[in-house]
Amino acid sequence: MALRSGWLKVPWRRAEGQRHDPYWHFFVNTPPADRANSVVDVIRNAPEGNVFPTKADLHTPEVTASHVKEMARYLGADLVGIAKLDTDDAGHTFAIVSAVRADDDPRESQGIGGQVPVQNGLFITFVLSAWIRELGYRASMAASPDAERLAVAAKLGTLDRTGKLVTAEYGTRVHVADVIRTDLPLTAA
Amino acid sequence: MAVTPGTETQPPPYLGRSVRIVGPVANVDMNQTPHPRNSRGELGKALFNWYRNTISRDPLTRVSAPNHFADQRNFLASVVNQAPKGKVNARQVAVSDPAAMTRHIKAVARHMGADVVTVARAHPSFLYAATSPPKDSAARDVYQNRSGDVYQGRTPEQMAQRYPYIIVATTAWDYDKLQAHRHYIGDAAYHVSQMKAQVILKALEGYIKELGYAALRGMSNPQAAGLASGVGELGRNGLLIHRKFGARIHMPDPIMTDLPLVADQPVDNGVEDFCKVCRKCAINCPTNSVPFGDKVVFNGVEKYKINWLTCYKVRPYMDTHWGSCLTCATVCPFTKPNVWWRSLTVWTLSACPIPARPVLVRALKAIDDRFWGATRQTRVRWLGYDSGIKPGEQACTVAGCTAAHGTAHGAEPVGNVGYYAPLKENTNRFVKRDP
Numbered sequence: 001m002a003l004r005s006g007w008l009k010v011p012w013r014r015a016e017g018q019r020h021d022p023y024w025h026f027f028v029n030t031p032p033a034d035r036a037n038s039v040v041d042v043i044r045n046a047p048e049g050n051v052f053p054t055k056a057d058l059h060t061p062e063v064t065a066s067h068v069k070e071m072a073r074y075l076g077a078d079l080v081g082i083a084k085l086d087t088d089d090a091g092h093t094f095a096i097v098s099a100v101r102a103d104d105d106p107r108e109s110q111g112i113g114g115q116v117p118v119q120n121g122l123f124i125t126f127v128l129s130a131w132i133r134e135l136g137y138r139a140s141m142a143a144s145p146d147a148e149r150l151a152v153a154a155k156l157g158t159l160d161r162t163g164k165l166v167t168a169e170y171g172t173r174v175h176v177a178d179v180i181r182t183d184l185p186l187t188a189a
Numbered sequence: 190m191a192v193t194p195g196t197e198t199q200p201p202p203y204l205g206r207s208v209r210i211v212g213p214v215a216n217v218d219m220n221q222t223p224h225p226r227n228s229r230g231e232l233g234k235a236l237f238n239w240y241r242n243t244i245s246r247d248p249l250t251r252v253s254a255p256n257h258f259a260d261q262r263n264f265l266a267s268v269v270n271q272a273p274k275g276k277v278n279a280r281q282v283a284v285s286d287p288a289a290m291t292r293h294i295k296a297v298a299r300h301m302g303a304d305v306v307t308v309a310r311a312h313p314s315f316l317y318a319a320t321s322p323p324k325d326s327a328a329r330d331v332y333q334n335r336s337g338d339v340y341q342g343r344t345p346e347q348m349a350q351r352y353p354y355i356i357v358a359t360t361a362w363d364y365d366k367l368q369a370h371r372h373y374i375g376d377a378a379y380h381v382s383q384m385k386a387q388v389i390l391k392a393l394e395g396y397i398k399e400l401g402y403a404a405l406r407g408m409s410n411p412q413a414a415g416l417a418s419g420v421g422e423l424g425r426n427g428l429l430i431h432r433k434f435g436a437r438i439h440m441p442d443p444i445m446t447d448l449p450l451v452a453d454q455p456v457d458n459g460v461e462d463f464c465k466v467c468r469k470c471a472i473n474c475p476t477n478s479v480p481f482g483d484k485v486v487f488n489g490v491e492k493y494k495i496n497w498l499t500c501y502k503v504r505p506y507m508d509t510h511w512g513s514c515l516t517c518a519t520v521c522p523f524t525k526p527n528v529w530w531r532s533l534t535v536w537t538l539s540a541c542p543i544p545a546r547p548v549l550v551r552a553l554k555a556i557d558d559r560f561w562g563a564t565r566q567t568r569v570r571w572l573g574y575d576s577g578i579k580p581g582e583q584a585c586t587v588a589g590c591t592a593a594h595g596t597a598h599g600a601e602p603v604g605n606v607g608y609y610a611p612l613k614e615n616t617n618r619f620v621k622r623d624p
Contacts, residue, residue: 023293026282027396037275037395039388042268049263056248059573067572074363075381076302112396116301123265123388127252127381130263134248 027113028104040115043122044178048133048140055136058185065186071131072098075124079167079174081154084188085181092138092181094188097147097154098124099167102175121177129180139182147176154188199346202312204413205455207422207464212489214314216345217410220322223497224330228323232501239505246509247373253380254512255331266387267331274336281401287449294450297396298358301389305431305438309355309418310452311445313345314489315409322407332387334442335407348445352405354452355414356444358393360386361434362518364526369569369576370515371475371507371609377571378437379513386441394444402448411440418453422460426470426479426517427495430460432535435524436517459538460523462546464493467554470517473564475611476503479517503611510580510610519565522557568607576607 018024035041058064065082072080077098085095102117109115125141132139144150148165152158157167157174164172201210219225223232230237245257251264258264284290291308298306309315319340322333340348366378390406397404412429415421420438421429428436471479478500485494503514518524525531534553541549568577578584584602 018296021293021296022286022289023282023400024296026400027293027297030399032275032395032399033278033280034275034398036273037278037398039269039392039395042272042391043265043388046268047262049260052248052251052259070572074377076385112392112399113297113300116392119388119392120302123385126265126268127384130252130265131248133263134251134259 024113027111028109029111029114031110032112038112038115040118040122043119043126044143046126049130050133051138052134052136056134058135061185061187064184068096068128068132068184068186072096072124072128075127076100076120077124077177079156079169081151081156082186082188083150083153089181091183092140093183094181094186095150095154096128096180096182096186097151097156098128098177099151099156099165099174100124100177101170102173105173106175117175118177121175125178125180129182132180132182132184135184137182137184139180139184141178141180143178147179150179151176199313199349202310202314202417203455204416205419205422206457206461207424207492208416209491210314210489211486211491214489216314216316216318217488218318218320219333219335219407220320223501225323225333227501228330232498235505236501239508243505243508245512247376249377250373250380250512253384254376257508257512264331266384269387269391270331270334272391275395275398277398277403278401284449288451290449291451294356294393294397294448298356298389298393301392302360302385303358303389303393304361304434305420306356306358307415307418307420307453308450309357309409309414309443311349311353311355311409312413312417313349315355315413315417316345316348317408317410319345332442333407335405339405339408348408352403352408352445352447354446354448354450355409355418356393356397356446356450357411357414357418357420357440358386358390358443359420359439359441360389361431361527362437362439364437364524366569366571367437367515367519367524368565368567369571369574369607369609370519370565371511371611372569372574372576372607373511374569374571374574374576375515375519375609376512377574379515383439383441386439390441390444397444397446397448400448402446405445406442408445409443411443414443415440416455419456421456422458423492424460424470424521424523425464425468425493426474426521427493428518428521430458430521430523432456432458433527433532436521437519437524457539458523458535459541459546459550462543463522463538463550463553466547466550467522469520469522469554469557469563473516473520474500475514475516476500507610516609522554522561566607566609568605575602576609577602577604579608580610580612 069080079099083095100120104114106118129139129141227240295306360382363378369375394404415429421431424430471481476499478496
């Protein structure tokens with residue numbers, strides 16, 4: 001995309017702009033006084049929609065997996081992978097793990113700006129899981145404590161000593177979005 | 190006798206070269222715009238049923254387009270826009286330098302993923318009239334975000350004085366997918382970026398409230414605010430045409446605020462001169478809704494006026510092929526990838542003295558016709574979709590597939606031609622061409 005835009009990205013320009021921005025610290029670090037002002041909570045608390053009664057005509061699991069990944073990238077995921085789940089996971093067979101680049105760690109920066117990676121991640125997982133439900137298969141997204149472990153299983157990267165995901169593309173500056181568990185026929189990784 | 194402050198008439202705003210305010214402008218009642226009228230059944234049964242009672246057969250349309258979902262909970266824009274509004278933070282962040290705050294708000298919107306963000310000075314004529322949206326949620330447009338009675342007895346003049354700035358933040362559609370306009374692939378480019386814009390605007394609205402300032406939605410006509418703040422110029426196709434993206438930008442509901450900002454100015458991209466000559470959108474429009482002739486004065490505004498009713502009426506019949514036509518946006522010569530040669534061309538056009546522009550425009554139009562075609566017929570393949578399959582035919586859409594398919598699938602399409610419903614040969618006879 002950077003190449004398509006025709007301009008080479010200058011890595012320091014944005015950071016330089018942020019350093020001279022007197023309000024950037026507030027944007028990134030001050031948690032919202034009213035949680036209703038945060039889109040993150042709005043999307044996360046939304047109830048899950050129905051599964052479409054008719055199953056869509058799918059191709060092989062390999063092709064479906066490539067379609068799911070392409071859709072996740074189109075929705076803005078920087079990294080996406082598929083991990084096989086243990087069979088006892090409420091009938092779900094696969095986990096779709098997507099990750100987005102995060103300039104600020106959302107676990108430390110609680111402001112609306114610090115939560116932007118979460119917001120981007122929720123946009124991907126909400127639309128992707130809704131799309132799978134409309135294909136006629138079950139899919140639910142949830143913030144799960146084993147998201148980073150599943151990200152490793154989906155070959156997005158490895159864990160460091162503190163349990164954070166380290167990726168080849170973005171290092172630790174990456175946010176693992178909510179994991180989608182689904183029974184869509186896919187292939188792992 | 191002294192005039193009550195805020196009720197004196199303001200001079201008409203300058204909206205660039207493409208649109209001129211020549212008479213009194215009545216505030217538009219948003220309940221009389223096309224979608225609300227249709228949801229009340231005023232445009233006939235076919236359109237009403239298409240709008241309110243049709244479930245799309247395309248799974249992606251069911252999660253990304255308004256009105257054609259099977260379950261509204263699977264549609265993100267309705268989740269975001271129907272959520273309760275947050276409160277304004279009582280601890281207001283002091284703004285000593287409005288220019289710094291303007292840079293900050295623009296950086297924030299871009300950080301969230303907006304492609305275009307500008308600030309307009311509010312003018313009473315931009316505002317929708319003081320009517321409330323319908324209570325019935327089914328009759329309510331998902332993209333209509335006004336909550337309750339925001340006017341509270343004030344006039345549009347008083348509102349524009351109290352909330353002097355309008356923030357226009359929006360996203361651009363994906364260029365490659367848009368090439369398959371009048372196809373579900375083009376719909377994906379349009380609808381997914383529209384959902385993204387809704388999320389960004391909701392987040393930006395929440396952030397402005399957290400700064401301690403008001404953020405009103407459903408207040409301003411987005412195109413008027415877009416023109417005044419230099420998002421682009423209004424083209425013959427009735428769309429704002431942006432310097433970098435052409436016509437492929439959304440114009441979602443902007444944010445009206447009392448946050449101290451610095452307003453942007455209208456731009457000159459050469460659209461005004463181009464539209465006088467080009468007429469590509471008018472020639473390609475499948476319903477002949479885009480005018481071939483000159484500008485007209487409507488509601489005190491001199492502009493090109495499309496026939497929205499004929500544009501609207503074709504939609505129920507195309508439901509099995511697409512949800513949004515997008516032809517006029519796709520064929521517009523300004524709609525190109527955002528790369529150096531288009532920047533150079535637009536720069537050349539806007540730097541050219543106005544009297545010399547018609548000659549340059551004719552040359553650019555000839556280049557566009559030569560290399561992109563008078564009618565776009567690009568074949569696009571994405572996921573399981575393939576625009577190389579003629580409407581009404583079936584074929585396997587997986588690239589390199591060697592599986593033996595049943596008789597339901599025809600032969601694999603060959604060539605590099607995309608077919609978009611309704612087929613051009615079926616609409617040519619309706620289109621009046623210039624001699």
